Amino acid sequence: MFLSLNIFQEGNYYIAAVSIIILSIIPFYIFFEQRKIKTSEIVTLSVMIALCVASRAVMAYIPQVKPTCALVIVTAIAFGPNVGFFTGSLSMFISNLFFGQGMFTPFQMLGMGLVGFICGLIFHKKPYANNKIAVSIVGGITCFLVYGLIVDSCSFLMMSTEFTFKSAIKIYLSGMSFNLIHGITTGILLFFINKPMTDKFNRLRIKYGIFSME
Numbered sequence: 001m002f003l004s005l006n007i008f009q010e011g012n013y014y015i016a017a018v019s020i021i022i023l024s025i026i027p028f029y030i031f032f033e034q035r036k037i038k039t040s041e042i043v044t045l046s047v048m049i050a051l052c053v054a055s056r057a058v059m060a061y062i063p064q065v066k067p068t069c070a071l072v073i074v075t076a077i078a079f080g081p082n083v084g085f086f087t088g089s090l091s092m093f094i095s096n097l098f099f100g101q102g103m104f105t106p107f108q109m110l111g112m113g114l115v116g117f118i119c120g121l122i123f124h125k126k127p128y129a130n131n132k133i134a135v136s137i138v139g140g141i142t143c144f145l146v147y148g149l150i151v152d153s154c155s156f157l158m159m160s161t162e163f164t165f166k167s168a169i170k171i172y173l174s175g176m177s178f179n180l181i182h183g184i185t186t187g188i189l190l191f192f193i194n195k196p197m198t199d200k201f202n203r204l205r206i207k208y209g210i211f212s213m214e
Contacts, residue, residue: 020106024089024113027082041210045087048075052091057098064181068095069147070189072112073139076120077129077194078201079211084116104154111150115142135194140187148179 048071055067068091076084089109096105119142123129149172156171205211 020089020093020109024086024109027085038208038210040204040208044079044204044210045083048087049091049094052087053095053098056091056095060099064178065185066182067189068092069112069115069143069182069186070139070193072116073119073135073142073186073190074194074197074201076116077123077135078198078205079120080124081117081120083211084120085113086116088116089113103158104151107151107154108147111147114150115147118142118146129198130195132191132195136187136191139190139194140183143186144179144183148175148182151175152179 052068052071055071059066069088072084072088072091075087089112092108092112093105096102096108119139122138123135128134152172152175155175156168159171
């Protein structure tokens with residue numbers, strides 16, 4: 001990100017975005033390095049990324065009310081943190097082919113990927129993964145803090161003329177209401193979709209052995 005902002009000129013965000021895509025793919029391939037990648041795993045991952053992209057597009061005209069983050073979290077809970085990161089980061093890049101790429105793209109990719117990774121670490125194969133309240137609260141807070149902080153950091157770099165603590169606070173506070181809406185809607189959606197979706201995904205994981213090493 002630093003090199004793309006300070007060395008490369010027009011289109012530098014594409015360089016950063018492609019770099020993050022490559023870095024996000026590395027753990028995915030390391031994960032499958034010692035065994036054959038199953039077609040069912042590729043199909044499942046492709047379907048979840050497509051759902052994330054479609055859900056963001058459908059809700060395009062309602063600011064910060066997006067099901068994408070909740071779907072990424074559900075994917076991470078069912079299939080693990082690595083799959084969650086890959087789904088989150090690639091979903092943001094692909095959806096921005098419709099919304100428009102920009103300097104914010106790598107920040108969105110990193111933020112959404114980390115939300116999936118963190119929630120996967122906390123809930124994947126844990127006995128409390130079906131606890132509606134716990135998943136809703138943790139998912140909403142993670143969305144609010146992690147994704148919001150990283151994306152607002154992009155706004156800080158783009159909008160600030162001086163890099164001081166005071167100017168940073170102004171930028172982060174100005175985005176708090178948007179991040180709060182995003183976090184709350186994500187938590188509410190998780191309350192309703194997490195258990196039915198993860199139950200179905202767990203049956204698929206057990207029946208077909210998909211992402212069994214995650």
